[in-house]
Structures are given as structure tokens and as C-alpha cells.
Amino acid sequence: MRDSCPSNPAQIARSQIRSSEHTGITYGLAPDYVQCNLVILKAKHAYEFLVFCQRNQRACPVLEVTETGSYEPKRIAPQADLRTDLPKYNVFRNGKLTECPKDLCALWESDFVSFLIGSGISFDATLSRAGISVDRRHRWVLRSTIPTDAAGPFRGSMVVTMRWMSHQDAIKATQITARFPFNHGAPIHIGSPDQIGADLKNPLHGPEIGPIPTDQIPVFWACGVTPQVAAEAAKLDIMITHAPAHGFITDLKTNDVSLP
Amino acid sequence: MRDSCPSNPAQIARSQIRSSEHTGITYGLAPDYVQCNLVILKAKHAYEFLVFCQRNQRACPVLEVTETGSYEPKRIAPQADLRTDLPKYNVFRNGKLTECPKDLCALWESDFVSFLIGSGISFDATLSRAGISVDRRHRWVLRSTIPTDAAGPFRGSMVVTMRWMSHQDAIKATQITARFPFNHGAPIHIGSPDQIGADLKNPLHGPEIGPIPTDQIPVFWACGVTPQVAAEAAKLDIMITHAPAHGFITDLKTNDVSLP
Numbered sequence A, B: 001m002r003d004s005c006p007s008n009p010a011q012i013a014r015s016q017i018r019s020s021e022h023t024g025i026t027y028g029l030a031p032d033y034v035q036c037n038l039v040i041l042k043a044k045h046a047y048e049f050l051v052f053c054q055r056n057q058r059a060c061p062v063l064e065v066t067e068t069g070s071y072e073p074k075r076i077a078p079q080a081d082l083r084t085d086l087p088k089y090n091v092f093r094n095g096k097l098t099e100c101p102k103d104l105c106a107l108w109e110s111d112f113v114s115f116l117i118g119s120g121i122s123f124d125a126t127l128s129r130a131g132i133s134v135d136r137r138h139r140w141v142l143r144s145t146i147p148t149d150a151a152g153p154f155r156g157s158m159v160v161t162m163r164w165m166s167h168q169d170a171i172k173a174t175q176i177t178a179r180f181p182f183n184h185g186a187p188i189h190i191g192s193p194d195q196i197g198a199d200l201k202n203p204l205h206g207p208e209i210g211p212i213p214t215d216q217i218p219v220f221w222a223c224g225v226t227p228q229v230a231a232e233a234a235k236l237d238i239m240i241t242h243a244p245a246h247g248f249i250t251d252l253k254t255n256d257v258s259l260p
Helices: A009-018 A043-055 A120-129 A167-177 A226-234 B009-018 B043-055 B120-129 B167-177 B226-234
Strands: A033-042 A062-065 A089-093 A096-099 A112-118 A139-147 A157-165 A217-222 A239-242 A248-253 B033-042 B062-065 B089-093 B096-099 B112-118 B139-147 B157-165 B217-222 B239-242 B248-253
Touching: A009 A033, A009 A248, A033 A043, A033 A120, A043 A062, A043 A112, A043 A226, A043 B043, A043 B062, A062 B043, A089 A226, A120 A167, A157 A167, A157 A226, A167 A217, A226 A239, B009 B033, B009 B248, B033 B043, B033 B120, B043 B062, B043 B112, B043 B226, B089 B226, B120 B167, B157 B167, B157 B226, B167 B217, B226 B239
Parallel strands: none
Antiparallel strands: A033 A112, A033 A239, A033 A248, A062 A112, A089 A096, A089 A239, A139 A157, A157 A217, B033 B112, B033 B239, B033 B248, B062 B112, B089 B096, B089 B239, B139 B157, B157 B217
16 A cells, blocks of 8 residues: 655655654645644544535645545545554544644544645745745744634634734735645635634644734734634543644645636 | 525525526526535445545635435525525436436435535636636536546546637636636636547537637646546445536535635
């Protein structure tokens, strides 16, 4: 099954993660390839979760749904293995984050279905080429109070990504990211963390947040970590996700899934 | 439940259809509102159908999935009734089109789930304002040989919409429709019906097809009638769709679901 000779930067990155040669975040790896958020749950919950994604497309643009029991995303990363090709996972049991394993080999079950959901990391290289800083010291994953549209047990507030940039770059970033509807698209908010209830005190990922410099403005995108808040509400026996910023690197080239 | 005093063109059109004041195709009705293709099937098949839509997003962009048993699309047309608000339906039993009723009151079952899928009719008004003819004598719904990506029992070839226009208008139409990813987006083919196996001899909707005028070019879009071919393959006990060109008119304004 496995590709013994990785031939593109995405395959090389996955291979390094699989062998534990790379263990940290995936931010910056294989920059021109689409990265994904991951959700794994039992087949009996798959329909309601997919409806949740349909109802919250900005946060949860689905790029692939695997066949039940299969850990290979045949369409967007053939020969990859979702049990081993992400550096860190979050395991939720009854709505509580209980463990953060480095692989899922011991946890995999035959009735698992996997969902691969677009990620804003995918457009970093494009932002960078436009001269917009993608420094991860100015990028955070935050809870907000923007409501999602519930489906079955899946509900809760939206998770957002915040980036700081110059006011002019905010305009450029809005235009650029609108071209990537399968990776959250244009920002959902610019300027006021308060208006969307962004929880600046407890980032789900990123460093402690200081005061915003006066020559910068915060820009917010819907985030594919939103299902992890839905996992808390759904209280399934088991639901597994990627750990924030530890994503899955696909064989899709970012430019191939963007609008012109 | 019902809106006794329709207040927008979409509500007025639905009300006229419900009362049989309007009985023909919906082409041209409420021109600035999104029209949808409809699929109704039993809840036990809903997950595999939704995965089919995810795998074939160009043909099947899902705008709403109703709660099981509900005939009200609460999100995109509150107070509408999917049993009565389309002028004609296609009923498939064991993969065969068996009847074309004017309403579903006698057929409705408590385990039905409805899917509303974007339609190219939605961007007609925008094309028209750009000076592109949307004359329905030059618009057809055709089978093609473009494969779909199967999910469960749902499989088969893609259905396409063909329009004829000038070569210059084909360029304009491509740019304009790319702005409507939830209504099939940009064309999937321009120029050669043969290359996509378009069945010009047996249109699913539209008049008999003569020779293409030399100053015109055929332009093809993915079409939301594709599930009707999948219905033939799936051979479910019952699967109901709209009749081609007899769509569901939503309260969504086309401009509100388009890109800038």
C-alpha cells in the first residue's frame, strides 16, 4: 500500500511524519499543498456530522469522506494513512479531551469514518507570495461566540483563526482568500475581537496574546477546529480529530482548488 | 405555518405554484432568487446520497438538508412546503421513472429527507444583464459520459446543461458563472459535445436539437439533474426529484450566495 518512494513535497512530508522524523506542527510544511483538518467518528454518527458540515460550510468545507473503516483518503492523498500521517491527534471521549496520541494504530476501529476538512494553512504560501506576513507568532486559533447551525448532537460556537496584519494587508488578504472557498474563503470578521466574542485569553493554539500593535488589525477566518467544540457538545463515546496546527497534508495543490 | 401574505417574488411564485395558478416550468420566475433541484429519499439512504453530493460537488452543490420527515426547508425558504411548491415531480421506483405528479401530498412519508441542490437557472438573470441571451430554445438538459464518483448505490454519468451562445459571450459567461460555485460555477466544457459524450439526440429537457449555427458555440455546465441518473442506478424503492426545469424557488437572493 505505502508509497516507498515519495515523489512530491506532500508525500515527503507525510513520510517524515509517519516515521517520526517530523513531530511538530505542520505549519509551513509542503507550502503549496492543501492541508486538512481531520475528524474521525463511528459510522452511526457520520450522517449527522456531514449535515453539520453542510450547514456550516465556512468552517467545515469537506474535501473527502472516506469509506467506512478505511484509513486511506483515496481521492486527495492516495496511499496515505490517516492513522499515522498526522503528527498529533486529539481524542474526545464523552465530550472531554482525554489524550493526544502521536498515532491511532492502537485506537483504530473498523466502523470509523474520516472527514477531511479544508484549512486556512492552505493559503499561507499564497499570502506570503503577496508580501503578507504569515509569522505564526501572529496567528492564533480561538473560540468565538458566533453560533453554528446544529445537526443532531453537533452544535456549539465557531472556532476562528486570528491573524494580525497591516490595514492594507487586511484588504489584500480578503481578496486573496476569497479565492479559496474550500479552505474557509474570505474572512468572517475584521477589526473587533469583542464583536465575535473571540476568547483572547485562552487560545486553543498559539502564544499568549499581548496588546494589538496600533499599526495592525486583527483579521478572523472560520476555522476547521470548530468540530472540536462540536465534539464537546456531542459527547460521543469517541471522536478523534487532529490536534490544532497538526494537520493532514494532501496531494491536492492549493492552486488546483482555488478560484481564478 | 403558511405565509398568508407573500412578500417577495420568490414567495409569490411559490404561492402561485401551490395554488396551481402557475403550472409550467419555473424558468424565468423570480429571476433574482436561487432556484434548486430537489431530491427526496428515505432516511436510511440519506448518508450515502449526501456523500455522493460531496464527491460530485460541481453537479450537486447542497444548499439545504431538511430534518427527517420535514417538508419545510427552514433555512433557505421558511414556511415553504416541498410537497406542493414545485409544479412537477419525477417519482423513481426501483430505478424507473413511474409517475410525474403535480404534488406529493399523497406520497409523503415520515422518513423522507429532502436535499436542495443549486441550479444554473439561478444565474440566468445575471447572464441576461450582461447581455447574454438566456432564450430557453437554446438551453437543454442532456446526458453525458462524464463519470461521477460513486457513493453507495449512487453512481452513473453526469447530466449537463448545454447553452448556445456567441464565442465572445462564452468567455463572458465563463467569468460570470465562476462567481456562483453553489449553482454549478464555471462551465465544465466548451465547444465539443462529442468530447463529453453529450447525448444530443435525447434531451432530458428542451426542444429537438438542430445543427449548431456557425456563429455560436455550445457551452456546458454540470447539472443538478445528475441525481436522476443516479436514481436509475440506485434502484431504491422510492426516490423523488423535481421534474427537469420545474425547480424549487428559494428565498435566497442569487447575489447573496455569489462571490464578488
